[in-house]
Amino acid sequence: MHSDPNLYDYWPYQGRPKIKWPDGKKLAFWIAPNIEYYEYMPPTNPLRQPWPRKNPDVVGYSQRTWGNTVGHWRLMDLFDKYNLRGSISLSIGLIDHHPEIIEAVAARKWEFFSHGIYNTRFSYEMNEAQERAVLEDSIRTVEQATGERIRGYLAPALTHTEKTLDLIAEYDFWYTCDLFQDDQPQPLKTKTGKLVSMPYSLEVNDVITYSVQGWSPERYTELLINHFNQLLKEGEKSGTVMCIPLHAYLVSQPHRLACFEEALKHICSHKDDVWFTTGAEIAEYFRENYWDQSLEDIKSRGVMTGGTGFAPTR
Numbered sequence: 001m002h003s004d005p006n007l008y009d010y011w012p013y014q015g016r017p018k019i020k021w022p023d024g025k026k027l028a029f030w031i032a033p034n035i036e037y038y039e040y041m042p043p044t045n046p047l048r049q050p051w052p053r054k055n056p057d058v059v060g061y062s063q064r065t066w067g068n069t070v071g072h073w074r075l076m077d078l079f080d081k082y083n084l085r086g087s088i089s090l091s092i093g094l095i096d097h098h099p100e101i102i103e104a105v106a107a108r109k110w111e112f113f114s115h116g117i118y119n120t121r122f123s124y125e126m127n128e129a130q131e132r133a134v135l136e137d138s139i140r141t142v143e144q145a146t147g148e149r150i151r152g153y154l155a156p157a158l159t160h161t162e163k164t165l166d167l168i169a170e171y172d173f174w175y176t177c178d179l180f181q182d183d184q185p186q187p188l189k190t191k192t193g194k195l196v197s198m199p200y201s202l203e204v205n206d207v208i209t210y211s212v213q214g215w216s217p218e219r220y221t222e223l224l225i226n227h228f229n230q231l232l233k234e235g236e237k238s239g240t241v242m243c244i245p246l247h248a249y250l251v252s253q254p255h256r257l258a259c260f261e262e263a264l265k266h267i268c269s270h271k272d273d274v275w276f277t278t279g280a281e282i283a284e285y286f287r288e289n290y291w292d293q294s295l296e297d298i299k300s301r302g303v304m305t306g307g308t309g310f311a312p313t314r
Helices: 058-081 099-107 128-146 164-170 206-212 217-234 257-268 279-289 291-301
Strands: 027-035 087-090 111-114 240-247 274-276
Touching: 027 058, 027 217, 027 279, 058 099, 058 257, 099 128, 111 128, 111 279, 128 164, 206 217, 206 240, 217 240, 217 257, 257 274, 279 291
Parallel strands: 027 087, 027 240, 027 274, 087 111
Antiparallel strands: none
């Protein structure tokens, strides 16, 4: 068994080919609200429990319901105020449960990408046919509801199989949010396609700061501003990416939202230097302008762990 999964090459940060975002912007900023649906009585999985407490967990279920009933609408109003488009990490099943949310998001020209069918159904133990069915369902259902072909993927509850990345590349997804190895896009080593690892930070994810770390809203705002300032500074040499992953049931709480707005206000005050965009637009721009250049640089450094960026030898 290999000690390295060979998903990507070791690619030192310093000295890479310079990335220039559109109009000379230094930092590509995208924001990813997770609109999730949690089943009240989800099926059991031998490797992971769907709720921290025993099923049924009416407390956890109702908290997530609040996010879709109240929190998401509050968050959309805030984004409208700053003319920001979200890239929605979508539990595909939510299209059937809350079509009003989908209609409101689509009307704003936000992006959708797949976060599996339900966030209570894990990829663990799925066979290839089952995983293909999830991807095909995701593509078909979003296209029928919105006319949009989804290009991004975040595995449900960050659960994977050994085939996940190869499969999403085969289905012509452009980017995955499941890896956290970089602050710039990077080519992944899949059997087919051109799949980009998109920066999607766990460090600034509100699930981590609020649910895991238990931070105050003020500390979260400070974290976001410091994170942005550092990436913007580095973006003077080569374009960086910042993503803020959000969950309406957390960040949209009445005592948190105004403080979060202070971070958005700071970021949006740098319009001359920041490309406000979506995950799909970043991935498309990188694939079209920097894919081949990145592979050549990796190869020239002699640090490839196997494969060429298209067909790995796993």
